Amino acid sequence: xxxxxxxxxxxxxxxxxxxxxxxxxxxxxxxxxxxxxxxxxxxxxxxxxxxxxxxxxxxxxxxxxxxxxxxxxxxxxxxxxxxxxxxxxxxxxxxxxxxxxxxxxxxxxxxxxxxxxxxxxxxxxxxxxxxxxxxxxxxxxxxxxxxxxxxxxxxxxxxxxxxxxxxxxxxxxxxxxxxxxxxxxxxxxxxxxxxxxxxxxxxxxxxxxxxxxxxxxxxxxxxxxxxxxxxxxxxxxxxxxxxxxxxxxxxxxxxxxxxxxxxxxxxxxxxxxxxxxxxxxxxxxxxxxxxxxxxxxxxxxxxxxxxxxxxxxxxxxxxxxxxxxxxx
Amino acid sequence: xxxxxxxxxxxxxxxxxxxxxxxxxxxxxxxxxxxxxxxxxxxxxxxxxxxxxxxxxxxxxxxxxxxxxxxxxxxxxxxxxxxxxxxxxxxxxxxxxxxxxxxxxxxxxxxxxxxxxxxxxxxxxxxxxxxxxxxxxxxxxxxxxxxxxxxxxxxxxxxxxxxxxxxxxxxxxxxxxxxxxxxxxxxxxxxxxxxxxxxxxxxxxxxxxxxxxxxxxxxxxxxxxxxxxxxxxxxxxxxxxxxxxxxxxxxxxxxxxxxxxxxxxxxxxxxxxxxxxxxxxxxxxxxxxx
Numbered sequence: 001x002x003x004x005x006x007x008x009x010x011x012x013x014x015x016x017x018x019x020x021x022x023x024x025x026x027x028x029x030x031x032x033x034x035x036x037x038x039x040x041x042x043x044x045x046x047x048x049x050x051x052x053x054x055x056x057x058x059x060x061x062x063x064x065x066x067x068x069x070x071x072x073x074x075x076x077x078x079x080x081x082x083x084x085x086x087x088x089x090x091x092x093x094x095x096x097x098x099x100x101x102x103x104x105x106x107x108x109x110x111x112x113x114x115x116x117x118x119x120x121x122x123x124x125x126x127x128x129x130x131x132x133x134x135x136x137x138x139x140x141x142x143x144x145x146x147x148x149x150x151x152x153x154x155x156x157x158x159x160x161x162x163x164x165x166x167x168x169x170x171x172x173x174x175x176x177x178x179x180x181x182x183x184x185x186x187x188x189x190x191x192x193x194x195x196x197x198x199x200x201x202x203x204x205x206x207x208x209x210x211x212x213x214x215x216x217x218x219x220x221x222x223x224x225x226x227x228x229x230x231x232x233x234x235x236x237x238x239x240x241x242x243x244x245x246x247x248x249x250x251x252x253x254x255x256x257x258x259x260x261x262x263x264x265x266x267x268x269x270x271x272x273x274x275x276x277x278x279x280x281x282x283x284x285x286x287x288x289x290x291x292x293x294x295x296x297x298x299x300x301x302x303x304x305x306x307x308x309x310x311x312x313x314x315x316x317x318x319x320x321x322x323x324x325x326x327x328x
Numbered sequence: 329x330x331x332x333x334x335x336x337x338x339x340x341x342x343x344x345x346x347x348x349x350x351x352x353x354x355x356x357x358x359x360x361x362x363x364x365x366x367x368x369x370x371x372x373x374x375x376x377x378x379x380x381x382x383x384x385x386x387x388x389x390x391x392x393x394x395x396x397x398x399x400x401x402x403x404x405x406x407x408x409x410x411x412x413x414x415x416x417x418x419x420x421x422x423x424x425x426x427x428x429x430x431x432x433x434x435x436x437x438x439x440x441x442x443x444x445x446x447x448x449x450x451x452x453x454x455x456x457x458x459x460x461x462x463x464x465x466x467x468x469x470x471x472x473x474x475x476x477x478x479x480x481x482x483x484x485x486x487x488x489x490x491x492x493x494x495x496x497x498x499x500x501x502x503x504x505x506x507x508x509x510x511x512x513x514x515x516x517x518x519x520x521x522x523x524x525x526x527x528x529x530x531x532x533x534x535x536x537x538x539x540x541x542x543x544x545x546x547x548x549x550x551x552x553x554x555x556x557x558x559x560x561x562x563x564x565x566x567x568x569x570x571x572x573x574x575x576x577x578x579x580x581x582x583x584x585x586x587x588x589x590x591x592x593x594x595x596x597x598x599x600x601x602x603x604x605x606x607x608x609x610x611x612x613x614x615x616x617x618x
Contacts, residue, residue, distance in 0.1 A: 032589035036606075040360050040453070040587065052591075060601050067584055067592035072407040074584065081591045081601060225407045253407060276584040277400065277412055279453065280361055 004293040005300035006286065008047070008268050010245045011130065011168035011193035018130050018168040018193065020047035020102060020268065022286045023301060024258075027249055027272035028053055028106035028132060028172070029078065033092050034099070040279045045286060047268065048102040050132050051092065055107075056114040058084030063216040068205050073224030073251070074273060075203050077217035080108055085118045093125040102129035104170065110140040112160045119164035130168035133161055135187075136176070136199045148174030148199070151186035162191030170247065173197040175227075175234060184238040196247035196270060197238060198231045223273040225251040232260050239265020239306055253278070255288040262301065263308035362387065364450045367426055369442075374505040376432040376476060377442050378418065381450055385425045391417060392459030393484035394578055394610045397427070398586035400451030401437035412453060413437040414583050416480040416551075416609070430479040456586045457609050460484050460576050463547055468494045470545035470573075472534050472560065474552020475501055478508050480578055481551050489514040496520070496541050500534030500552070503527050535559040542567040550613070551578040558618050575613035579604050 011018035026049035031037060034049050043049065061081025068075050082088065085107075096103040105128055109115045115133065122128055135148035135157055147153045158171055171187040173180055175198040184195050200221025205214045213219075231250025239246045248266030252258050253274045261269050271282045289301070298304055364381035372378045398412035419428040433439040444450065460480065462469070469488050471481045478499055485495045498520045501507045504527040510519050521529035522537055530537045535556060542548065542564050550560055557577055564575060581593035581604045588606035595604045596617040602608065 030585070030589060032587070036585070036587045036589040052589075061591060061594065064594060064596075065582055066594065067411075067582055067590070069409055069411055072410060074410060076584075076590070076592060078591050081594070224410055273410070273584075276586075276590060277410060278451075279585075279587075 002299065004290055004298060005302075006290055006293075008245070008301065010170065010247065010268055012245070014166070014168045014193045016166060016168055018048075018102070018170075022047040022289075023262075023266075023268035024282050024285050024289070025050060025104070025247065025268055025270045026275060026282055027270035028134070029076075030272040030275045033095075034101070034103065035095065037275070037279060041283055044099065044101050045283050046101050047286075048104055048129060050104040050106050050270065051088075052082055053080045053106045053108045053134055054082050054085055054088045054118065055080050056085055056109055056118060058082065058087055065214060065216055066220075068214045068220070070203065070205060070222060070224075071226060073222055073226035075205055075215060075220035075222050076200070077215045077220035079217065085121055089121060089125055093127050096127035099127070103127055104130045104132050106132040106134055106172070107161075108134040108137045110137055112141075112156050115157050116160040116164040119161040119167075119169075123165035123167055128167060130170055130193070131161065131165065132170040132172050132196060133157060133192075134172050134199065136172070136174040146174060146176060148183065149177045151177075151179075151182045154183050155186040155190035158187040158190035158192050168193040170194040170196050172199055173234075173238070174199045175201050175230060175250075180234050181237050181241045184242050188242045188244050192244060194245045194247060194267075195238060195242060196249065198227070198234050198250045201227055201230065223251070225253050225257075227251050228253075228257060228260075232264050235261055235266050236264040236309060240309055252285075253281070255285060255292060258285050258289065259292070259304070260308075262304050263306070265306035265309055267302075267305055360387075360455075361451075361453050364427070364452050366444050366446050366448045366450060368446055369444060372430070373432070373476070373501070373508060374503075376430055378428050379431050379441065379444065380421070380426050380428045381452070383425050383427045383452070387455065388420055388422065388425050388427075391420055391427075391455045393417070393487050394460035394480045394576075395455040395457050396480075396586075396609060397429070397452050397454030398456060398583070399429075399441065399453075401440045409436045409440075411437075411584055412451075412586065413441065414456070414580075414586060414605070414609075415441075416483075416578065417455070418479040418482050419486060420483060430476050430482075432476045453586060457605055458607065460549055460578070460610050462488060462491070462493070466493065466546035468544055468546050469496070470538060470541045470548045471495060471497045472538060472548070472550040472552070472556075473497070473499045473508075474534060474550075474556045475506060477550075477552035477556075477578070477580075479551070481549060482508070482512060484549060485513055485517055489516055494518075496545070498522070498534045498538055498541075500524075500556070533559060535563045538563065539567065542573070543569075545573050547573050548575040549577075550575060554579075554618065557613060557616070561613060561618070564613075571614055576610050577613050577616065578609045579611055579616065580609065581605075 062079030228251030245267035248261030249270035
């Protein structure tokens, strides 16, 4: 019995490529800068990991409380606490240069120029395998409207980053977009090598005793198993309309969840919130995925990517309207 | 005493190389995540329990007073409540190797944990965080605990008395029923109590009875609710000289990862927002912004 091929290339048309030994990636915001988990898991076995979100200037983050639990999930409003791009490049790329695991840097900004500025700086750094562009940020020039909710604004950011670097670019989509497929198509045309989704959904929880929102920031990003069905649906939709690899994430807590994403069309997956509660999960997934493929008679991962998509034209009509989902 | 430096996540240079080599169990610290078996559950301090669980000897060899474990508080297969709960160690047992936690049912996680029965399994991650430190020349230690906040101070007093240091241990609780039994502390510990209703000891706050001991002590330790730290500051400030003795406090924050990755548990200090899970939970009272 041969071991199934788990390797993936998430930037097949980019000269740099983004070849991973396996498709399991630790998601941004849930894995620090990699070193935090070095004392708990074998970081070197991961397909890759994504850094915390880096911004043009250093940020102290939001006031506390920053996290609150929700049913089968959590809300977070960390506020992108990070050392800023200049502080970041001094410390982390030199450290990662001694590692074998590919490091992907997640970037956030409030203007197109700032995204490009950060990509220019990252382009010169060692040990950066790819850039993940977080477009779930307010566009200050457009009155704070989220870049990621608008296809043109998302494409503009992607083009700016594309022209600033030859590194593989992954654009991380926001599930708040009114039509996520049009955003996906727009960023693909603008030069994204891969698309990752979904980012968190905006939510709120209220402290009944104090009669106030629980999070100091009022709203926060909902993550965890509670959001998985939404994520699977969006991966299914997006994978059907783009040619670039799709990286699926949102509430993966075990092998079955991961398989749902592959079957929906994801070439790779990211594990986020689950790492907080089950840090060993990403490594277990690599092993379990290999075993499952063997048991099911597949010789490589790509044989299952997208096979749940039977051509059903999701998104051509309002499939999530309440009258349909309850079968009225 | 064994040093924890090499095992502490995010503590700096010593961790940087770990992922670059092919790590062994030892260098990856894989034993920081392990499964415990509940050994005993003993009612204590009113509605709380002392939960004693098995732990690998390597875990105990690393453990320092004030450190905590992030514990799964749900059944396997359930995702609710999702996040682990941080508990500092109440007492460490060497033979057989075990840990005791003080658990008061308060929210869903603690209520679940307090209902566990001997033989059941628990998912553990730890030891995590920094620890209380006993300065090398300190001889006289003052410890102030509020409610279940006494937990890490009990382990600290165990350590101090094993070194023949003098310990004054003051505890505050709502009523007599909520107090730690004197038998839980070593005989040489001087134990004072305060209750809100005066049912035992001083009527009022624990911080109101420590005045005479502030200058006596070489080092002060406290663990309890945040208002206690404000009072402690007010009480101790006029009695300290050149900010001596210093006061080490353990801070409680809602937490997700416990490893410094998510930055959900930060504490505001004089030098910025700091993750309480790795650079805490123990802080100097003077550096915390309350």
